[in-house]
Amino acid sequence: MARNKSPQSVDSTVLARFRRSGRGTVFTPGDFLDLGNRRSIDQALFRLHRAGKIRRIARGMYYQPKTHPLLGELLPTIEAIAKALAGRDRIRLQPADAYATNLLGLSEQVPARVVFLTEGPGRSVKVGATTIQLRHTTPRNMAASGRLSGLVIQAFRHLGKEHITPERLAHLRRTIPQAERRKLIRDLPLAPIWMHPHFRTLAAP
Secondary structure, three states: OOOOOOOHHHHHHHHHHHHHOOOOOOEEHHHHOOOHHHHHHHHHHHHHHHHOOOOEEEEEEEOOOOEEOOOEEEOOOOOHHHHHHHHHHHEEEEEEEEHHHHHHOOOOOOEEEEEEEEOOOOOEEEEEEEEEEEEEEHHHHHOOOOOHHHHHHHHHHHHHHHOOHHHHHHHHHHHHHHHHHHHHHHHHHOOHHHHHHHHHHHHHH
């Protein structure tokens, strides 16, 4: 059984999982509880971190860095960190604010504060120069989480009515497959009324 393994065996098994998943993947201790109890896993991660075999990006979050020939070691992507946070806390995350507009290509600005809405508790994680903020919200705001409509709603809300221009709608029609755009109609009840005409424009053939 996992609890009878030697520390060296646990370390090697944990490290093998990092390697199989690829550099840049973010793990939390909960991802290894099938290999041993929490104490043994915490100790294994600490030893691997101290040995320089893995990096710690924040408390309880570890990764093996990718290396760029010019930039050196790279931090994990926002998406990788968010996936680890969601998996650890068993919560859903919905990109919001400037990050939502960036993901849709409606803004080229890379925000220093990346906001995700969640039904879970609010918290912040500092990653290099970027702060990832989990902001507690209502069930209604999470109803379309993981779908295009959820991303569009949050991006439009951030931009505001006066900034939903024909050029921005044309960009979305050009960059999002029609099959995905058609699904927006299903979530019309979840969008503010002022967004309904824009959703219909996007969903049109």
